Structure formats: C-alpha cells, structure tokens
Amino acid sequence: xxxxxxxxxxxxxxxxxxxxxxxxxxxxxxxxxxxxxxxxxxxxxxxxxxxxxxxxxxxxxxxxxxxxxxxxxxxxxxxxxxxxxxxxxxxxxxxxxxxxxxxxxxxxxxxxxxxxxxxxxxxxxxxxxxxxxxxxxxxxxxxxxxxxxxxxxxxxxxxxxxxxxxxxxxxxxxxxxxxxxxxxxxxxxxxxxxxxxxxxxxxxxxxxxxxxxxxxxxxxxxxxxxxxxxxxxxxxxxxxxxxxxxxxxxxxxxxxxxxxxxxxxxxxxxxxxxxxxxxxxxxxxxxxxxxxxxxxxxxxxxxxxxxxxxxxxxxxxxxxxxxxxxxxxxxxxxxxxxxxxxxxxxxxxxxxxxxxxxxxxxxxxxxxxxxxxxxxxxxxxxxxxxx
Amino acid sequence: xxxxxxxxxxxxxxxxxxxxxxxxxxxxxxxxxxxxxxxxxxxxxxxxxxxxxxxxxxxxxxxxxxxxxxxxxxxxxxxxxxxxxxxxxxxxxxxxxxxxxxxxxxxxxxxxxxxxxxxxxxxxxxxxxxxxxxxxxxxxxxxxxxxxxxxxxxxxxxxxxxxxxxxxxxxxxxxxxxxxxxxxxxxxxxxxxxxxxxxxxxxxxxxxxxxxxxxxxxxxxxxxxxxxxxxxxxxxxxxxxxxxxxxxxxxxxxxxxxxxxxxxxxxxxxxxxxxxxxxxxxxxxxxxxxxxxxxxxxxxxxxxx
Numbered sequence: 001x002x003x004x005x006x007x008x009x010x011x012x013x014x015x016x017x018x019x020x021x022x023x024x025x026x027x028x029x030x031x032x033x034x035x036x037x038x039x040x041x042x043x044x045x046x047x048x049x050x051x052x053x054x055x056x057x058x059x060x061x062x063x064x065x066x067x068x069x070x071x072x073x074x075x076x077x078x079x080x081x082x083x084x085x086x087x088x089x090x091x092x093x094x095x096x097x098x099x100x101x102x103x104x105x106x107x108x109x110x111x112x113x114x115x116x117x118x119x120x121x122x123x124x125x126x127x128x129x130x131x132x133x134x135x136x137x138x139x140x141x142x143x144x145x146x147x148x149x150x151x152x153x154x155x156x157x158x159x160x161x162x163x164x165x166x167x168x169x170x171x172x173x174x175x176x177x178x179x180x181x182x183x184x185x186x187x188x189x190x191x192x193x194x195x196x197x198x199x200x201x202x203x204x205x206x207x208x209x210x211x212x213x214x215x216x217x218x219x220x221x222x223x224x225x226x227x228x229x230x231x232x233x234x235x236x237x238x239x240x241x242x243x244x245x246x247x248x249x250x251x252x253x254x255x256x257x258x259x260x261x262x263x264x265x266x267x268x269x270x271x272x273x274x275x276x277x278x279x280x281x282x283x284x285x286x287x288x289x290x291x292x293x294x295x296x297x298x299x300x301x302x303x304x305x306x307x308x309x310x311x312x313x314x315x316x317x318x319x320x321x322x323x324x325x326x327x328x329x330x331x332x333x334x335x336x337x338x339x340x341x342x343x344x345x346x347x348x349x350x351x352x353x354x355x356x357x358x359x360x361x362x363x364x365x366x367x368x369x370x371x372x373x374x375x376x377x378x379x380x381x382x383x384x385x386x387x
Numbered sequence: 388x389x390x391x392x393x394x395x396x397x398x399x400x401x402x403x404x405x406x407x408x409x410x411x412x413x414x415x416x417x418x419x420x421x422x423x424x425x426x427x428x429x430x431x432x433x434x435x436x437x438x439x440x441x442x443x444x445x446x447x448x449x450x451x452x453x454x455x456x457x458x459x460x461x462x463x464x465x466x467x468x469x470x471x472x473x474x475x476x477x478x479x480x481x482x483x484x485x486x487x488x489x490x491x492x493x494x495x496x497x498x499x500x501x502x503x504x505x506x507x508x509x510x511x512x513x514x515x516x517x518x519x520x521x522x523x524x525x526x527x528x529x530x531x532x533x534x535x536x537x538x539x540x541x542x543x544x545x546x547x548x549x550x551x552x553x554x555x556x557x558x559x560x561x562x563x564x565x566x567x568x569x570x571x572x573x574x575x576x577x578x579x580x581x582x583x584x585x586x587x588x589x590x591x592x593x594x595x596x597x598x599x600x601x602x603x604x605x606x607x608x609x610x611x612x613x614x615x616x617x618x619x620x621x622x623x624x625x626x627x628x629x630x631x632x633x634x635x636x637x638x639x640x641x642x643x644x645x646x647x648x649x650x651x652x653x654x655x656x657x658x659x660x661x662x663x664x665x666x667x668x669x670x671x672x673x674x675x676x677x678x679x680x681x682x683x684x685x686x687x688x689x690x691x692x
Contacts, residue, residue: 119490121497165677171489172424173630177676179623184669191662306619310501317494350505353498360491360498361483
C-alpha cells in the first residue's frame, strides 16, 4: 500500500471509531432503561476489544502525536454534533460538563503526577480552593470570568504554601504532606463559619458580557452555556498540557520524574521544574473547581473530601499515567457510570477503589498507555511505540 | 488559654499518646521489613474496632457475661480477625508488588484503605453514623489530690503501654523478633541465614495489624463511640508519628506518638474552638515534613546522593 493510502485508511478508521464512540456515549447519556444501558455498556466493551484488536489506540496515539490538527478535527466535530443533538437534555449536558471539568482537573494532576512524578493526593482540596474562591468573590462586583481565573490563581497560591515540604520530601513522605493537607482543608472548611461551615455556600449565577448562564441559551437547556464553557476550558488546558509534553519543557519534566540524580547531573534545575509543574497543575485544578462551583450553584465541604481526591487519582491511573488523552474516557467512565446506574451510586467509592487495585495489579499502564516520546516523524513507518 | 483543666488535658494526652504509639509501631514494623508504607493501616484499625463491637454485641445477645469476659473475647476476636486481614493484605497486595514502582504500592494501599472504609460504611447497618461503643471498663474514678483519674482511662494507658512493652520485648528477646530484625537489616543476608523471608513478613504484618486492632478497641473504649472514617485520621497521625520518630525505629515511633499527642493537647488548650486541634496537628505535620523531610531522627538508610 502507498503511504497516502495508508494515511487515508487510518484516518477513516479513527473517524469511524470516534463516530461510533460518540453515538454510544450520547445513547448512554439519553437512554434511561437499565436493560438498554446494559446493552450499550456491552456494545462499548465489545467495541473496545475490536478496536484494540485492530490496533486503533496505537493509531490514535500516532495521529495525535504527529497530526494534531487532524486529530482535533476528528474528535471535536462529533462532540459538537453530539451537543447539538442533546441540547434539550439537562442531565446529559450536565454530565458532559462534569466530565469536561473533571478531565481538566485530571490534566492538572497529569502534569504533576504523570510528567513530574509529584504525588498530589489533595486534588479535591485544590478543586475546593477554586470553588470557594469563586463562591466568595462572585458576590462582589468582579467580572465572572476573572473570578474563575482568580480561583485558579488562588489554588496555585495555596499550593505554593506546600511547595517547600513537597520539594524536600519524596515518595511516601510527599504523599503524607498532601494527604495531611487534604484532611486539613476539609476539617478547616467544616469548622470555619465565615465559609459557611458544613452547610457550604450558595453561588450567584455566572454572567459573561451580560449573558446569564442560568438562563436558557438559544431556547435550549441552561446547562448548554456551561457545557460550552467547560469544553472550551478543557480544550485550552488540554492543548497547553499537550504542548508542554511535546516541547523541551516536557522533556525536562520527564527527566525529573525518571531520575532526579541523573537529571541534575545534566544541569536540570529539579526544584524549579517541580515548582512549575506543581503550581501550574494546581492552577488548572483550581480553574476546574471554580467552574464546577459555578455550575453546581452551591458548594459544601462534602464535595471535596479525601475520597474525592482519590477519585481524581483513580481517573489518572485508569486513563494511563501521563497520557492526557486517556484522562477523557477515564473521567467519562468514573463520573457518568455511577450517575447513570443508580444502583451503584452508593457503592461508587468502593467499586472504584477495587477497580484501581485491579488495574494496578493486572494492567498498571491503564486504558491508554502513554507512548514513548518520538523525536522524529514516524508516519507511515511500521514502528512500534512500545518499550 | 485555659489552665484549669490542665490535669484532664494531661491524662487525655497520655491516652492519645498510647493509641498513636500503637499505630506508629505498626507503620515502623512494616517499613522495617519491607520498606513499604501501608496507608490502609488506619482503616485496619477502624475495622478492628468494628469487629470488637460486633463480637461484643453478639455476646450480649447470647446472655449475661461478665463485662471483663466480654471485653477479652471481643478483643481477641478483633485482634485475630485483623491479624488475618493484615496477612492477607501482605500476601496478595504488598508482596506481589515488591518490584513495581513505589507509587503503585502507595496507591494500592491507599485505595485498599478507601475500600475498607467504604465497606464498613455500606455494609455495617447504618454505618455512616457514629456507633456507640459498649462501656466495657469500670467507670469509677480515683481521686488523687485535686486530680481525678477514671479507671477506664488508667486501664487504657496501662494496657497500651504494656502491649507496646511486650511487643518491644518480643522483638528484642524472642527468635521471631530476631528474625524480624534480621530481615529489616538485610533481607538477602537474612535469607542466606535460613530465615523464611515470606513467613517473617507475613508474621510482621499480622503482629502490626493485631496491634492496630488493639489500638482501635482502645480508641472505642475511650471515646465510647466509633465512626468509619476515624481510621483515616488515626492512620495519618500514626504515620506522621512514625516519621517524626524516624521510620524503622521502634523507640522512635513510641516517642513520636507521645510527641504528637502532646502537640495536639497544646493545640486543644490554645484554641477556644476544640475542632481546630486537628487542623493544628496537620499543620504541624506539614511543617515538620518541610523542616526534616525524613523525620526528626532521620531514616536509617537514607538514600541521599
């Protein structure tokens, strides 16, 4: 086969995959009967194995690495069609927005845990910092977009209080620091009366140049505006994360993760890179938290428990540590599945903790394994990206 | 600051210190033999207190038992169940992952802790609310001068100290203890000397988890109630105590436990809102970690370059 033909075939395969995935996802979001939901899950699992048999994850990874524009078009267009299709469904739109927000937060974690190897078990606490900043500030007369940015900034600032211990500790000790912070944060919120105590705070609706986000947009569900905002936020954060990974910045971060001693022998300033990754990651998580709080309209300490931090980590592990692409399907699975299947809602923490244990024991690389960094174009060549 | 209750604060601090020391000793034992941190340790403790609660309720259903018999049986039940659980965890989750990156072990034990916590919350009837723990200890008090010591408090302190002392003696004087110390010092050489590595590791996990169950029961007896997420707090505090004392050192863990209880007591005296004492304790942990990243008495095998 000629190079061009191969290109075309792969492209069609990916387009087909993304279309089928979108159809399944939309069907899953809209359908309410449990029998049908089960059938869709079955189809999804079947489809995953067929796709895996044909080596699609590998191909997607390749296209995504070498032709980002093609990749974004193939992924973005079905998503737009899907949103237009279910523009009247409150629940479906709410789910899409939640997935996008969680994926954004997990991209921040990917930057910290996946690239730089910094353990952050306080993800939900930083979400909470963003959320509470927004809750406190929206009632002032500050433009709402700025408020969300400030939420991210606040998370970065609070995170920088942890920088000293995080830089000086490693492994278990670093984990201890962030776990202690997660517990501290929730306890603090619960006993602090100015932040609403256990009841939490109400948040005024989001306004953007006179456009009220809690009013229906163009005669459709009022969640539509949030979906668009969340997807845009996710896209921006995704592109930034991806650019960091691809560039020399990512190379430095990888070096810091893989071997600190060797990295510093090559003249890499470990502390500086760790600070960059930790702060930027927390900034992303804070942004996500701010938007999440806006969408919920009400936040309480129970939204930001240690178990929620572990859920964020589960998403990163399930998606494949260090692969920003894997984060999106993983957050879909972990956020939407329990909401849709009501009978597992109560058991979700239990199920996900067991799932993560199984993933770690049997498939530590997650759903989509992070490929090796390719320093030159490999398009059309039969080159395996595995170790 | 309020000094009128100073004696009560001291007694309270002693009880907390004993409980923390028992948890910290478990962490330090596991770290010694396998170089792993088992983050589910606190949840094993909590599960132990629930096991004791179930046993005690079951016994009171059966008929009238003297309270001391009830206590002994519940305690034995909790310790044996948790020792078994600890062995199972070590055998199926910790040992197979010895070659994997340390992050994986960390995550597995964290997730396991979450699983245990959630299992108790979901499967114990009405598990998300605090459960009253039966009062199995005599509640009279002794009055020494102006100080009032309740008997149950005294028994918890003495019992806990005794347990730690016995464990310490066992590690120092018995054959099992010798093997544990050998494995902790150098697993390879210990194997060459004919020590069954796997059996020693499992034994250590059983020992540590049994001690955690004891700490859980002590916690329940002291507060008269237990709740499913208490284990997470105790686990983090116990780990910090072990770190502060230097991981791998038994004496360090005990000192760390008491130091921590002391800090928390100061926090409780200092702030008018008692709930701030936990916030204070966690702030202190973070500050100690920033100051001495591997603990006050630093780790034996520091891998610094």
